[in-house]
Amino acid sequence: MRFLLLLLLPMAAIAQYREFGGTPATARQDSIMTVHLKGGAWKYSYLTPEWTQHIDAGLRADSTIAYLWQQKAMPLFKMRKHDLAMEYLDKAVQYDAHWLDYRAFMKCIFAKQYRSALQDFAAARAAKGNASVMDHTYDLWSAVCHLQLNESDSALRLLQAQIKEHDAKGWTHHLDLYYLGIAYYETGRYPEALAAFDRAIAKYSQFSDAYFYKGKCLGQLGRNEEGLRVIRQGKVFYEKGYSINEDNSIYETYPYQVAWRWKSVK
Structure with a gap:
């Protein structure tokens, strides 16, 4: 099953490109991404050297394309090379603050950098409100960070408020309820x-x-x-x-x- 998922990764990457706003700032950047992602890295598994080679070629053409930095970082997170991955993801955020909430999520779930994740979520929330990243709200992931820091009361406040709001709209997810149970x-x-x-x-x-x-x-x-x-x-x-x-x-x-x-x- 896991092998099949690796084979399907290029399709997932294309979906991610659309979800995270892959539209570049200029026609030239659009061309670079078309050549080096759609025509290059996404034809391979992220476990292959070709993935990184194509992305590095794109970055040599324009090192300010945030999405190329994110795509360079993403496989490293999945291989648990978190320190190296975060260096590249920091570059993505440097060139496009759109990636701030994604970095917060990666710090929370992958790199286990909970205090730093909370800082990123707070900054993202200030810009976008309690928006979502990776299918769940900033407040849910922030509550998870608080739980990991033994700040259960803070987690509980966030989860209670969110679930009250989501219950009224019929949106409450089982993961919200699970972490609410953990906080209690x-x-x-x-x-x-x-x-x-x-x-x-x-x-x-x-x-x-x-x-x-x-x-x-x-x-x-x-x-x-x-x-x-x-x-x-x-x-x-x-x-x-x-x-x-x-x-x-x-x-x-x-x-x-x-x-x-x-x-x-x-």
Whole structure:
């Protein structure tokens, strides 16, 4: 399955080009990107030297094209060469602030630079409001950063406000509810955490990670046998391949994604 995803990467890159505003500033830059991305790098897997060679050729022609810097950085993040990748992504942001929220996301999920990610999200929010990057709002990702910094109260405030707003519009996502449950769990509010995990499971019935933390909540409430049954149910779903199902979860473990291989639940 992962091999198939690598083969499909050029198609994903083209979609990304459109999503992130690949329209360059000048006709010359448009030509450079057409030659070196569509006619070059995107014909190969990002694991090949040809990918980087074509992008480097484009940057030699014009080193101010932000999207070329992002495309140079992206494979390195997926190969977990985060320090090097961030140097190139910083160049993308230098030439086009449009990439600021993407850099914030990469700091949050890939590079684990949570304080720096919060700074980028705050700057992006000041410019765009609580917009979205990688399918979720700045406030969700900011809440994840706060959780990773043991700032659970700050995470809880962001998630409560967002879910109240999204509930009114019918937009609430199971990942929002999962991290809300985590924030309640981290602050010792187990009944509220249990309710959040139940809502997450109602939206994604095989959500193994939510079952695990639901079971932990039940244990904290003195319902140990029930909690163990729920955790075992979650492990069954995990063994069938169900977990956090974000696009980038094939490359990086998300915060509070359960490492079931270390759990002796039978």
